[in-house]
Amino acid sequence: xxxxxxxxxxxxxxxxxxxxxxxxxxxxxxxxxxxxxxxxxxxxxxxxxxxxxxxxxxxxxxxxxxxxxxxxxxxxxxxxxxxxxxxxxxxxxxxxxxxxxxxxxxxxxxxxxxxxxxxxxxxxxxxxxxxxxxxxxxxxxxxxxxxxxxxxxxxxxxxxxxxxxxxxxxxxxxxxxxxxxxxxxxxxxxxxxxxxxxxxxxxxxxxxxxxxxxxxxxxxxxxxxxxxxxxxxxxxxxxxxxxxxxxxxxxxxxxxxxxxxxxxxxxxxxxxxxxxxxxxxxxxxxxxxxx
Numbered sequence: 001x002x003x004x005x006x007x008x009x010x011x012x013x014x015x016x017x018x019x020x021x022x023x024x025x026x027x028x029x030x031x032x033x034x035x036x037x038x039x040x041x042x043x044x045x046x047x048x049x050x051x052x053x054x055x056x057x058x059x060x061x062x063x064x065x066x067x068x069x070x071x072x073x074x075x076x077x078x079x080x081x082x083x084x085x086x087x088x089x090x091x092x093x094x095x096x097x098x099x100x101x102x103x104x105x106x107x108x109x110x111x112x113x114x115x116x117x118x119x120x121x122x123x124x125x126x127x128x129x130x131x132x133x134x135x136x137x138x139x140x141x142x143x144x145x146x147x148x149x150x151x152x153x154x155x156x157x158x159x160x161x162x163x164x165x166x167x168x169x170x171x172x173x174x175x176x177x178x179x180x181x182x183x184x185x186x187x188x189x190x191x192x193x194x195x196x197x198x199x200x201x202x203x204x205x206x207x208x209x210x211x212x213x214x215x216x217x218x219x220x221x222x223x224x225x226x227x228x229x230x231x232x233x234x235x236x237x238x239x240x241x242x243x244x245x246x247x248x249x250x251x252x253x254x255x256x257x258x259x260x261x262x263x264x265x266x267x268x269x270x271x272x273x274x275x276x277x278x279x280x281x282x283x284x285x286x287x288x289x290x291x
Contacts, residue, residue, distance in 0.1 A: 089129060230257060
């Protein structure tokens with residue numbers, strides 16, 4: 001296996017974690033600003049969005065977490081075959097320990113049997129890691145911090161659903177998404193971003209849904225039918241007037257992103273991952289040719 005500068009890579013991952021925790025991506029911030037401008041001055045919705053934007057600015061300037069719940073760290077890693085995935089994993093774990101010590105992350109890894117917190121954000125299935133081999137002479141790391149409050153209102157449907165009158169088609173998917181957001185109300189720290197995975201099994205459906213959060217809010221879906229559905233749902237969900245934190249208003253969601261995975265003939269899952277307004281995602285590229 002090819003050797004690489006593990007110390008430099010660990011430092012790069014640490015900075016990626018810091019930015020994910022303390023700096024919101026520009027597309028999210030701009031959508032929140034537009035939402036604030038659309039609400040009535042003095043209303044609860046306007047006040048909440050104004051406070052959110054102030055919080056984002058303060059976190060950015062002071063390198064402090066945007067939210068006290070720094071979530072489950074998830075990493076999607078692309079690496080060349082000459083590099084050992086285990087070495088990359090070791091570096092990511094070292095970076096997480098450092099990030100926790102520096103206060104960029106809250107210790108969040110809790111043993112479900114003993115109730116004990118590991119204290120360093122390491123544990124069984126913590127962090128979430130996925131590795132993909134590619135042919136570039138570089139390591140790409142996508143980092144997402146997924147908070148517990150919004151994770152709690154994520155959900156999954158199996159179509160057909162007689163209660164929703166939802167069949168195995170995009171109209172059925174639409175009904176599921178609207179139902180999920182109605183049930184969530186403000187509990188997921190609205191305005192949220194809705195990631196949808198159509199198809200797959202119960203695991204890959206959720207994985208597909210969560211990966212949608214790496215898409216920028218103003219991008220276009222490559223599948224025309226899904227692109228139309230994303231825009232349609234974005235308008236419909238905001239007409240529900242659940243509003244920021246469920247206090248009413250024009251902004252219930254910041255975006256809807258939909259992906260697909262091939263399914264079994266017997267199954268038709270619609271997996272919905274809810275992301276709070278603090279959509280904490282960052283990407284880094286570690287160029288191995290410079291070593």
